[in-house]
Amino acid sequence: MSFGDTSAFQDGITTSSLNVKDRITVIGSGNWGSVAARLIAINTRTSPLFHDEVRIWVFEEILPSGEKLTNAINKYKENKKYLPGVNLGPNVVADPDIRSAVKDATMLVFVTPHQFIEGICKDLKGKIKPSVKGISLIKGMEVKESGVTLISNKIRKSLGIECSVLMGANIANEIAEEMFSEATVGYKGNKTIAQKWVQLFSTPYFSVTAVPDVEGVEICGTLKNVVAIAAGLVDGLGMGSNTKAAIMRIGLKEMRYLARLLFPTVNDTTFFESCGVADLITTCLLETLAWTKENGLCPSSKINAFHNGPCNGNCR
Numbered sequence: 001m002s003f004g005d006t007s008a009f010q011d012g013i014t015t016s017s018l019n020v021k022d023r024i025t026v027i028g029s030g031n032w033g034s035v036a037a038r039l040i041a042i043n044t045r046t047s048p049l050f051h052d053e054v055r056i057w058v059f060e061e062i063l064p065s066g067e068k069l070t071n072a073i074n075k076y077k078e079n080k081k082y083l084p085g086v087n088l089g090p091n092v093v094a095d096p097d098i099r100s101a102v103k104d105a106t107m108l109v110f111v112t113p114h115q116f117i118e119g120i121c122k123d124l125k126g127k128i129k130p131s132v133k134g135i136s137l138i139k140g141m142e143v144k145e146s147g148v149t150l151i152s153n154k155i156r157k158s159l160g161i162e163c164s165v166l167m168g169a170n171i172a173n174e175i176a177e178e179m180f181s182e183a184t185v186g187y188k189g190n191k192t193i194a195q196k197w198v199q200l201f202s203t204p205y206f207s208v209t210a211v212p213d214v215e216g217v218e219i220c221g222t223l224k225n226v227v228a229i230a231a232g233l234v235d236g237l238g239m240g241s242n243t244k245a246a247i248m249r250i251g252l253k254e255m256r257y258l259a260r261l262l263f264p265t266v267n268d269t270t271f272f273e274s275c276g277v278a279d280l281i282t283t284c285l286l287e288t289l290a291w292t293k294e295n296g297l298c299p300s301s302k303i304n305a306f307h308n309g310p311c312n313g314n315c316r
């Protein structure tokens with residue numbers, strides 16, 4: 001079932017059936033964390049399901065101006081370091097103390113670089129209720145000789161909470177500019193909470209669909225980066241679009257093979273969602289854009305072979 005049309009949920013989940021409004025805390029205030037908070041804040045301002053205020057936990061930093069990042073976010077409603085020039089919304093409140101940031105939360109959005117999640121979970125252990133629902137937007141997984149652990153599983157195990165995931169072709173800066181994008185929520189069993197995550201994130205330019213395949217969605221978001229490195233090598237070696245398309249096609253097949261080897265329940269259809277083929281494409285194209293920029297060429301030159309040469313500044 002597709003949950004893309006959020007209006008369909010208005011009948012399914014009502015404030016009267018829930019009684020209490022959910023309170024959201026975003027854990028992480030980097031580029032994607034700030035954009036996620038902005039999307040959420042748009043919806044909490046209007047939806048009766050959610051408390052208006054969105055808390056965002058900030059790993060405190062000092063800006064070149066000497067101001068604390070947290071104070072600057074609260075004063076200007078802008079993350080001057082990780083998302084400059086974008087208003088986060090009047091209802092976003094930054095908090096540098098993780099325990100106070102999550103104190104009243106009923107829904108937690110985890111969106112930090114993966115290497116920090118272990119320490120964050122240690123800080124949160126015993127400080128949140130088991131009824132809290134989590135969602136991870138974090139790419140990556142832990143690989144040990146004993147096997148691999150997905151980030152959502154680390155969160156689930158260490159905090160004892162339910163944890164869904166949201167992945168997709170989601171370059172944060174494009175979503176901050178309200179360019180149309182899609183995303184996939186992966187959930188395990190609890191369709192009602194998946195619907196709520198869809199409602200929390202969806203906007204007219206951010207179309208979210210939910211699928212009951214948490215491992216499939218998360219592993220797609222992780223493995224596509226390996227294929228994107230190969231796509232970068234194609235650029236570096238001066239090869240063409242046909243070669244890159246071959247890398248992407250074979251890479252997608254290998255992603256599916258490895259995903260099913262690690263998690264036999266992963267669904268084939270998940271690879272056709274935004275978290276699968278779309279994230280793979282956007283990340284491989286991003287490699288191209290980075291390569292052309294570094295080499296002083298117009299980004300279009302690698303996408304359109306007839307447009308070769310230095311950038312005239314008229315493209316992105």
Ligand SMILES: NC(=O)c1ccc[n+]([C@@H]2O[C@H](COP(=O)([O-])OP(=O)(O)OC[C@H]3O[C@@H](n4cnc5c(N)ncnc54)[C@H](O)[C@@H]3O)[C@@H](O)[C@H]2O)c1
Nearest residue numbers: 029030031032033059111112113114116138139170171172
């Ligand atoms: N940026 C994107 O376009 C994008 C899109 C989709 C998914 N993601 C994923 O989202 C996650 C977050 O990425 P991002 O782009 O927001 O990160 P970022 O690189 O912009 O920000 C890094 C964040 O880590 C914080 N940090 C630094 N040291 C820390 C520490 N010791 N403990 C805790 N936090 C610390 C920084 O304050 C900052 O908030 C990653 O897993 C990334 O793969 C990013």
Ligand SMILES: O=P(O)(O)OC[C@H](O)CO
Nearest residue numbers: 139168169170171279282
């Ligand atoms: O580079 P990542 O792994 O944070 O992913 C970014 C987005 O998924 C690009 O769509």
